[in-house]
Amino acid sequence: MKKLVLLVTLVMVVLAACSQKKEEQKPAETTANEEVSIKVASLIPPMTEILELIQPTLEEQGINMEVVVLGDNVQPNNALANEEVDANFFQHVPYMEEYNRSNDSNLVPVTPIYFANYGVYAKDFSSMDELPEGAVVAIANDVSNIDRSLKLLDQHGVITLGEKTDTYFTQADIKENPKNYEFKEVDLLMLARMYDDADAVVMTPAYAAPLGLTPKSDALLTEGTDNDFAITLVAREDNVDTEAIQKLAEAMTSDEVRKFLEENFDETAIPAF
Structure with a gap:
């Protein structure tokens, strides 16, 4: 009789463990299907216009992007370094590197988008x-x-x-x-x-x-394009490889964006991809 009770107890423990494991897995599955939200800081056209152009594409991929328009060329890097936004799009790499040196920050370039013809x-x-x-x-x-x-x-x-x-x-x-x-x-x-x-x-x-x-x-x-000053999508070391940032980069270097720049910003914003 004791053996029977022990066997029943053991079966109940195994079933409870399996049930708990399934319950733990459910949120992960739900999270994978949930919409991801990101914030991207920017300043002025055509930067903001490019971001607005690709919003529908990102939405189709489950990414809700909020464009945060700021008022000067310091705020976007501060916001990114302080994790108030997930990326920014307003600067060239030398400007970003100087910010890192001056502020002990870890901002990193994701991909160049266009040359702003100085x-x-x-x-x-x-x-x-x-x-x-x-x-x-x-x-x-x-x-x-x-x-x-x-x-x-x-x-x-x-x-x-x-x-x-x-x-x-x-x-x-x-x-x-x-x-x-x-x-x-x-x-x-x-x-x-x-x-x-x-x-x-x-x-x-x-x-x-x-x-x-x-x-x-x-x-x-x-100036032309023979330089290191392309306006670049920038993120942080801790998030640059995330799926959302990589999908953002992919959308920003699409044929749609290239066509938009070529048709609307002749020699003003020359595609860098």
Whole structure:
């Protein structure tokens, strides 16, 4: 009789364990089928427009993406580093790397999306040769974009840079400045305003567009695509390999996005994929 009781008890324990295991598995199965939500910080078109374009594609794959539009070029990285968003889309890799160095952060590039064709614009002059001696040229004031602006001018022979002795070129590296241009460093978001005040401004199409300017029609000089400054989708080390971020990257490098850029942003946002 004792053996029978023991056998029944053992069977009941096994059945209970199996039942518990099935119950534990159910939430995992449900989670796999649940919609995933991600937040992506951005700034201005065409960045925001690209994200809005791919939202339906992501929804079909079970990813609900919220586009968080922020007001300056510091907030998107802060938000990503603080895990307030899952990715951002507004910057090139050198800018991201400088943020990491300055903030001990672990932001990482996911994939390049487009080249924002950097250019030199002038309200009162139609060529660089027309700029007078000592002309004021406005450039961005963060180290990566100071480097970028000086490289563009060096590329076209406006100035000559010496050997790079640090991570970035600075004004101290200018070895030849034949027309003694004065380079005024201002915040990125102030560049468009400098169009009326400076003799020339070095800026991306995103800041030139509100002024009705394009690289193809209005820039005195342009950068092209032979550089490391493609606008890039950025995530963190801890989430870059997640399925949601990888699907986001796939959607952002689709034929749909390429066609959108080619049809709507000729020479302004050149696909980098």
